[in-house]
Amino acid sequence: MSASLLIWSGAALVSCAGFALLAPSVARRAPACLAAWTLSLGSLVLAAVSVALPLVLFVVLLGQWEPVAAMGHWSAHLVRARVTVPAAILALGTVVLAGQGLLLVQAAWREARALSDAWRLARRSMGALVVLPDERPTVFALPGWPGRIVAAQQLLQALSTSEIRVVLAHEQAHLDGRHELHRAAVSLASALNPVLRPARGAIGLATERWADERAARLVGDRALVARTIGHVARVCGREIPAAPTMAAAGPGEALRVEALLRPPLGRRTLLTATLAVLALVPAGAAVRALSQTNDLFQRAERAYGTSAPVPFPPTPISAKASEHP
Amino acid sequence: MDRRASGRLEAEVLAVLWASPEPVSAEEVRVRLGGGLAHTTVSTILARLHAKGAVIRELVSRNYVYRPVLDEAGLVASRMRALLEDQRDRTGVLSQFVAGLDRRALEALRQALEGEGGR
Numbered sequence: 001m002s003a004s005l006l007i008w009s010g011a012a013l014v015s016c017a018g019f020a021l022l023a024p025s026v027a028r029r030a031p032a033c034l035a036a037w038t039l040s041l042g043s044l045v046l047a048a049v050s051v052a053l054p055l056v057l058f059v060v061l062l063g064q065w066e067p068v069a070a071m072g073h074w075s076a077h078l079v080r081a082r083v084t085v086p087a088a089i090l091a092l093g094t095v096v097l098a099g100q101g102l103l104l105v106q107a108a109w110r111e112a113r114a115l116s117d118a119w120r121l122a123r124r125s126m127g128a129l130v131v132l133p134d135e136r137p138t139v140f141a142l143p144g145w146p147g148r149i150v151a152a153q154q155l156l157q158a159l160s161t162s163e164i165r166v167v168l169a170h171e172q173a174h175l176d177g178r179h180e181l182h183r184a185a186v187s188l189a190s191a192l193n194p195v196l197r198p199a200r201g202a203i204g205l206a207t208e209r210w211a212d213e214r215a216a217r218l219v220g221d222r223a224l225v226a227r228t229i230g231h232v233a234r235v236c237g238r239e240i241p242a243a244p245t246m247a248a249a250g251p252g253e254a255l256r257v258e259a260l261l262r263p264p265l266g267r268r269t270l271l272t273a274t275l276a277v278l279a280l281v282p283a284g285a286a287v288r289a290l291s292q293t294n295d296l297f298q299r300a301e302r303a304y305g306t307s308a309p310v311p312f313p314p315t316p317i318s319a320k321a322s323e324h325p
Numbered sequence: 326m327d328r329r330a331s332g333r334l335e336a337e338v339l340a341v342l343w344a345s346p347e348p349v350s351a352e353e354v355r356v357r358l359g360g361g362l363a364h365t366t367v368s369t370i371l372a373r374l375h376a377k378g379a380v381i382r383e384l385v386s387r388n389y390v391y392r393p394v395l396d397e398a399g400l401v402a403s404r405m406r407a408l409l410e411d412q413r414d415r416t417g418v419l420s421q422f423v424a425g426l427d428r429r430a431l432e433a434l435r436q437a438l439e440g441e442g443g444r
Contacts, residue, residue: 125396126377126378126379126396127335127339127377127396128336128339129335129336129339129340129343130396131339131395146332153343156340157344157346161337161358162359164340164341165337167422168337168340169333170422172333229422232422233423236423253423
């Protein structure tokens with residue numbers, strides 16, 4: 001329990017940064033389904049690591065505190081002797097952990113509310129398709145059991161039947177694949193560790209591409225899917241004013257079209273494997289740190305009796321009086 | 326036909342009905358859907374939608390024509406829009422087919438489509 005913990009914490013942060021850096025190109029170039037799973041599971045693992053390391057710092061700080069040690073029957077003295085990490089760093093870890101706790105509660109509340117809103121609305125519709133008669137052109141998947149597809153009548157009127165089939169197949173793919181859970185997972189992970197934030201845009205692109213691929217397989221025409229994206233963008237784009245946040249999301253459609261029209265890039269195994277390794281190596285370090293902490297406290301429990309002799313039977317008041325006769 | 330395929334067809338039939346300005350017959354729906362669907366398949370879907378109350382039908386010169394009905398979920402459309410708008414930046418639970426393009430992205434899109442003879 002020493003400087004190696006700090007080195008691993010630093011390495012984990014570097015891993016998170018590398019993961020975030022590579023995430024967009026995996027979302028663009030790896031097979032979409034593989035990219036989505038790697039991004040969502042990898043983000044969750046890295047988020048767990050990001051909590052585990054501050055947690056260890058907090059626990060060994062707490063373990064040095066006499067009243068807590070007495071309650072848990074371990075030797076605070078031994079914990080102090082074994083932990084060489086400066087107290088300031090331990091305190092910093094504690095502050096980080098507290099901040100993460102707050103962020104997690106906030107993000108979990110936000111995601112859960114968004115999902116339950118969607119589920120409630122989905123329950124109120126009769127058919128597989130909910131049409132909005134007086135709305136600006138839009139189409140989206142409303143997750144639920146079963147999920148529904150929501151489309152504005154204006155958009156349906158602007159599209160040909162084969163384009164409608166593409167749009168419906170795309171949205172149905174979101175619902176069948178439970179893509180909202182992948183997105184929620186990355187959203188939660190990036191709330192716990194802001195370094196992971198770029199993965200949010202990446203999981204968005206990966207799930208859109210995933211749905212595009214499913215739609216393309218269903219209609220058997222990749223160029224049709226690409227044209228439909230372009231057509232829907234034009235129909236919707238005229239109506240939706242360009243706001244700064246949307247400008248950031250904008251190139252997504254161009255990337256999807258590019259991915260549909262280019263020749264297949266192969267599985268991009270190296271790229272995806274790098275992403276997986278970036279998530280798994282810090283996870284190994286975190287597991288090691290947790291087990292070292294466990295060992296430390298077991299040792300401290302064994303040392304409890306020896307370093308702080310307790311009179312037997314423990315009769316505190318009279319014992320004190322008879323200690324120095 | 327498995328449940329998933331029939332759900333998809335149901336959505337397609339509803340989309341065709343909503344896209345059309347006039348009530349349409351089962352035969353017209355079949356023609357617009359294309360893809361060599363049997364007349365009975367389309368009729369069955371329309372009958373099921375009628376039973377659910379998702380469409381109404383009327384007799385016009387001895388033929389049924391169908392019109393979609395706004396359901397309860399459609400009536401709370403404004404809430405859906407609000408949900409979507411609320412979501413756009415803060416969480417990713419809902420995914421829009423297109424997120425709204427800026428001029429630069431539209432241009433890139435147009436270029437990508439040019440080689441494909443986009444409309």
